[in-house]
Amino acid sequence: MQQGYDGNVPATAPLFAALGDPVRLAMLARLCTGGPLSTMVLGQGIEVSRQAITKHLQVLEDAGLVSSDRVGRDRLWQMRPQQLVAAREYLDRMSAQWDTRLERLRKFVEEEFD
Amino acid sequence: MQQGYDGNVPATAPLFAALGDPVRLAMLARLCTGGPLSTMVLGQGIEVSRQAITKHLQVLEDAGLVSSDRVGRDRLWQMRPQQLVAAREYLDRMSAQWDTRLERLRKFVEEEFD
DNA sequence: CCAAGAAGCAACCATGAAGTTGCGCGTCAG
DNA sequence: CTGACGCGCAACTTCATGGTTGCTTCTTGG
Numbered sequence: 001m002q003q004g005y006d007g008n009v010p011a012t013a014p015l016f017a018a019l020g021d022p023v024r025l026a027m028l029a030r031l032c033t034g035g036p037l038s039t040m041v042l043g044q045g046i047e048v049s050r051q052a053i054t055k056h057l058q059v060l061e062d063a064g065l066v067s068s069d070r071v072g073r074d075r076l077w078q079m080r081p082q083q084l085v086a087a088r089e090y091l092d093r094m095s096a097q098w099d100t101r102l103e104r105l106r107k108f109v110e111e112e113f114d
Numbered sequence: 115m116q117q118g119y120d121g122n123v124p125a126t127a128p129l130f131a132a133l134g135d136p137v138r139l140a141m142l143a144r145l146c147t148g149g150p151l152s153t154m155v156l157g158q159g160i161e162v163s164r165q166a167i168t169k170h171l172q173v174l175e176d177a178g179l180v181s182s183d184r185v186g187r188d189r190l191w192q193m194r195p196q197q198l199v200a201a202r203e204y205l206d207r208m209s210a211q212w213d214t215r216l217e218r219l220r221k222f223v224e225e226e227f228d
Numbered sequence: 229c230c231a232a233g234a235a236g237c238a239a240c241c242a243t244g245a246a247g248t249t250g251c252g253c254g255t256c257a258g
Numbered sequence: 259c260t261g262a263c264g265c266g267c268a269a270c271t272t273c274a275t276g277g278t279t280g281c282t283t284c285t286t287g288g
Binding site for chain 1 (some may be wrong): 193
């Protein structure tokens with residue numbers, strides 16, 4: 001199970017891809033601090049058309065990072081932190097492998113020169 | 115400084131973009147466990163041309179995730195974990211903001227119904 | 229009831245990213 | 259020394275992505 005995270009590669013890559021855009025990252029940041037926000041509000045201060053905002057939000061939704069509901073004539077978006085946690089854990093496992101590898105290397109050198 | 119990570123958005127997005135490809139993630143995983151590996155070795159088992167592998171590695175290098183040195187007629191690649199840590203910390207801050215927001219919400223509801 | 233506001237839908241454009249092929253250059257092994 | 263191996267460089271194709279515009283649909287405020 002230690003290196004079982006190799007199998008998660010194909011599932012995690014699209015997640016990072018969804019995070020790999022400044023517009024989407026900015027909107028995610030807003031959703032992390034504020035409650036459900038409408039499409040219009042999320043587009044405030046971002047210099048792209050409404051349609052572009054909608055497309056970005058759909059990308060985030062496809063990646064499972066946000067969810068949305070139609071309320072009246074607005075669509076309200078909110079965070080869905082599970083996938084965010086998944087991405088974090090993936091990086092954690094990677095860092096952990098790196099660390100244990102360094103540790104093995106350190107011990108090896110230590111034994112060598114004792 | 116709490117919400118200062120908004121300013122990191124433009125810097126972090128390209129990093130996630132570099133992580134958002136299964137081929138690159140797989141190669142990173144190999145470099146996390148093993149020591150410096152040559153371009154050829156890194157391409158083992160990946161069904162793309164050597165040039166494609168090289169391009170992916172250059173993307174990772176531009177993102178600061180790996181570094182390389184020419185040794186003889188090979189180019190050896192190795193992890194450079196700093197940027198990986200940066201990405202991890204970014205997600206950590208995002209999750210933290212989400213958590214504190216939930217906490218505030220919980221306290222608010224609690225006070226409301228006391 | 230009617231007009232304005234917010235979304236959805238579809239077509240379209242442009243650019244960049246992923247991939248390929250072909251060729252040239254240095255480097256090592258026999 | 260020579261051929262094979264590993265790379266680097268450059269041109270080219272393909273296609274997904276980000277972005278736009280125009281029009282329709284639905285909902286609410288007056």
